[in-house]
Amino acid sequence: MSLYQDLKYAISDGVCYAAQGVTPEGFATYCPRYIDGFLVTLELLLLSSALGLSIGTLVAVARVSRQRALRVGAWAWSYIFRGTPLLVQLWIVYYGLGSLGPEKLGILWPFFKSGWAVGLAVLTINTSAYIAEILRGGIGTLPPGQLEAALSCGMSRGMAMRRILLPQAFRVAWPAYGNELILLMKGSALVSTITVMDLMGQTRSVFARGYSLETYMYSAVLYALLALLLTAGLRAVEKRLRVA
Amino acid sequence: MELLGFGAEGWGDDLLRGAALTVQLAVVSLAIGLTFGMVLALAKLSRFAPLRWLAQGYTLFIRGVPEFLILLLAFFGTEKAVAAGAALLGLEGGIEVPKFAAAVGGLSAIFAAYGCEVIRGAWLAVPNGQIEAGHSVGLSRWQIFYRIRLPQLWRIALPGLGNLWLVMLKDTSLAAVLAIDELLRVAKVAGEVTRQPLMFLLAAGALYLVLTAISDKLRASFEARANRGMAR
Amino acid sequence: MxxxxxxxxxxxxxxxxxxxxxxxxxxxxxxxxxxxxxxxxxxxxxxxxxxxxxxxxxxxxxxxxxxxxxxxxxxxxxxxxxxxxxxxxxxxxxxxxxxxxxxSNYLVLLAKKGSGLTVDGIAQQAVGAQRASISSSWAEEQVGARGDLRLYDTLTASFTDLEAGRIDSIVSDYFPALDWLKDHPDFEVVGDRIDIGDQxxxxxxxxxxxxxxxxxxxxxxxxxxxxxxxxxxxxxxxxxx
Missing domain, CATH: 3.40.190.10 (Periplasmic binding protein-like II)
Structure with missing residues (x-):
């Protein structure tokens, strides 16, 4: 863990050293802090999007299941996490559940203790609810004949889902997924309210030192850059999906 | 449990008042954001290229920057911007921007950036033939806009705008961090004072769900109204 | 009420x-x-x-x-x-x-009784402070920009997290700390109060x-x-x- 931490610091020192000459002074002074935070944001984004995609897929499958309980559960999952603000969810888990303390939470305490872990979990759950809706929409666009055909070939429902429906649903849903990824990145800034030193957390600390509006502008540029990179990456994948 | 009640002992009335402020924030931001979004959409449809680039740059920026950051920028930056604007117009002195207005400014700026895409799409979805037909029967440009384009624009844009409304309703919670006493902040303060943060935050979450559910119902009835007379 | x-x-x-x-x-x-x-x-x-x-x-x-x-x-x-x-x-x-x-204000380090923490040793553990305060800038000097310093929007929130055990200590202003310690007998001031000439x-x-x-x-x-x-x-x- 500490090796990984050192690696992150080394990256951010390296980036700042390289960028020294070309960045404005107000940024260069605090550059390692911005980049340290940027890396935490990136880390949370990568982990929560990957985990969120997996959970979201399961929820989407549950939503079209033949089991009523599964359908209702998956519907409630999406409804609750899409119907309430992310900030409320973060505070409920960190300040609300966390206030129960180590005695009541027992073995769960190490999780609730860490702002980072709570942030990651809530971001993951939140994005999974949106991804499930997107995928369900994608499955809905497929002609019902496909499932019937797959079943009549002797495929099980699960297999038909895995081999026939989901791959197509992913392709249909890709642009919407891209939007969700950007929204997730922006939402991740809220973990700064539960003590995580992501880009936003570092930005607010730097802001506290001089109250200069510049601070927020630099941070905005970094976020916008990340959004541009993500968009470009998503486009590239989209092209490949279309060819396939 | 009586802490959630109304009246002197409970925080229930305070929570509801917070919820009312949340709705107020969202409604005012919707009105301003919609107007601004319309202007942006027109700029994007303009034949004048720099106008298009300006609008494009604006949406690109807002879509890439966290809402939280935009709200902080609006909060700490509006006065500077207003003062600069006033100076440009030759006016003296600053104008006070209360934090409610700053939050509305931030929220409507975000709404407009997404809303203008929806409006632009809807504008383009009205077939050109209809416009030409309007010209040929001698309607003025304004009549064409008002009688032909706008009613259809509304119908096509409604689902998209409805989604954005729900997004904004939830984004109002960010105003809690600016010490505006909307729903979430009331819940946080109540939780700290009574040492029952879980109960109050859950109550706030439930109230947000109610607001979303009401919005969904309203949206469905608006859509039904806008679609009356349309073939299914 | x-x-x-x-x-x-x-x-x-x-x-x-x-x-x-x-x-x-x-x-x-x-x-x-x-x-x-x-x-x-x-x-x-x-x-x-x-x-x-x-x-x-x-x-x-x-x-x-x-x-x-x-x-x-x-x-x-x-x-x-x-x-x-x-x-x-x-x-x-x-x-x-x-x-x-x-x-005049002083700073203090608060921790659970018997934690064995010392003021010099705070860099080794998770320490909390209020964002944008004199305590947070002092703490930052002690633990460095990359230490485990948790920043809270309010002092109250940092007290809550200390009580819950999320952090090992907090740097706080003197008088609010004394006030809080009155109903939290399990906690104590570590070492002496810290005089940083704060007015x-x-x-x-x-x-x-x-x-x-x-x-x-x-x-x-x-x-x-x-x-x-x-x-x-x-x-x-x-x-x-």
Whole structure:
């Protein structure tokens, strides 16, 4: 863990050293802090999007299941996490559940203790609810004949889902997924309210030192850059999906 | 449990008042954001290229920057911007921007950036033939806009705008961090004072769900109204 | 126990009559400022502010703000003065002006009894502090920019996390810490209180020398006529001036 931490610091020192000459002074002074935070944001984004995609897929499958309980559960999952603000969810888990303390939470305490872990979990759950809706929409666009055909070939429902429906649903849903990824990145800034030193957390600390509006502008540029990179990456994948 | 009640002992009335402020924030931001979004959409449809680039740059920026950051920028930056604007117009002195207005400014700026895409799409979805037909029967440009384009624009844009409304309703919670006493902040303060943060935050979450559910119902009835007379 | 929230004053934060002096305070910094069961902001800072207003014979409005935005709000003319136990620092003096100090502050490190922590050893463990405060800048100097320093929007939130055991210690201002320790006997001050020569003053806008001078005169006035001592004794059992 500490090796990984050192690696992150080394990256951010390296980036700042390289960028020294070309960045404005107000940024260069605090550059390692911005980049340290940027890396935490990136880390949370990568982990929560990957985990969120997996959970979201399961929820989407549950939503079209033949089991009523599964359908209702998956519907409630999406409804609750899409119907309430992310900030409320973060505070409920960190300040609300966390206030129960180590005695009541027992073995769960190490999780609730860490702002980072709570942030990651809530971001993951939140994005999974949106991804499930997107995928369900994608499955809905497929002609019902496909499932019937797959079943009549002797495929099980699960297999038909895995081999026939989901791959197509992913392709249909890709642009919407891209939007969700950007929204997730922006939402991740809220973990700064539960003590995580992501880009936003570092930005607010730097802001506290001089109250200069510049601070927020630099941070905005970094976020916008990340959004541009993500968009470009998503486009590239989209092209490949279309060819396939 | 009586802490959630109304009246002197409970925080229930305070929570509801917070919820009312949340709705107020969202409604005012919707009105301003919609107007601004319309202007942006027109700029994007303009034949004048720099106008298009300006609008494009604006949406690109807002879509890439966290809402939280935009709200902080609006909060700490509006006065500077207003003062600069006033100076440009030759006016003296600053104008006070209360934090409610700053939050509305931030929220409507975000709404407009997404809303203008929806409006632009809807504008383009009205077939050109209809416009030409309007010209040929001698309607003025304004009549064409008002009688032909706008009613259809509304119908096509409604689902998209409805989604954005729900997004904004939830984004109002960010105003809690600016010490505006909307729903979430009331819940946080109540939780700290009574040492029952879980109960109050859950109550706030439930109230947000109610607001979303009401919005969904309203949206469905608006859509039904806008679609009356349309073939299914 | 009516809990009307402080919101109303803020909602209507439109321009107030010119004579009304708008004073910002925090509301999450007991016993200096806190929101009581009636939803009003009360505390030492508020009493001092009211005494100053009475001395100056001016109408006052108390506005609760979040700490993070309290200086920007002053600069942007959302109110005229900050009476919120604010440390006079060189960094802040670049942005705002201060009156003469109205009390001296010390920092303390708080931890669970028997934790074996020392002030020199805080860099090794998770330490909390309030964002944008003198405590957080001191803590940051101790643990470095990359230490495990957790920042909270309010001091109250950092106390809560210390109590829950999320962090091992917090750096806090002296008097609020003593106040909190009264109902938290499991915790203690680690080592001695830390004197960093911290003086607490009232912040005003840089171009507002008139108000600063008036406040200084009033401050001398309430100290001289015993009002200050009375308020202070009520909260701390001693005169902290």
């Amino acid at each position: 009516k809990k009307t929230l402080i919101a109303l004053a803020l909602l209507a934060a439109s321009p107030v009559a010119a004579e009304t002096l708008r004073i910002a305070t925090e509301g999450a910094f007991p016993p200096f400022s806190e929101i009581n069961a009636n939803g009003e902001v009360v505390g030492f800072d508020i009493d001092i502010a009211k005494a100053l207003c009475a001395k100056m014979e001016r109408e006052c409005e108390i506005i609760a703000m979040d700490w993070d935005g309290i200086i920007p709000g002053l600069v942007n003319d959302k109110y005229d003065a900050i009476v919120a136990s604010m440390s006079i620092t060189e960094e802040r003096k670049q942005t705002v002006d201060f009156t003469n100090p109205y009390y 607490i003053g009232i912040a005003v806008r840089k171009d507002d020398a008139e108000l600063r001078d008036a406040l200084n005169v009033a401050l001398e006035g309430i100290v001289a006529d015993g009002t200050y001592g009375q308020i202070s004794t009520g909260y701390f059992g001693t005169d902290i001036h």
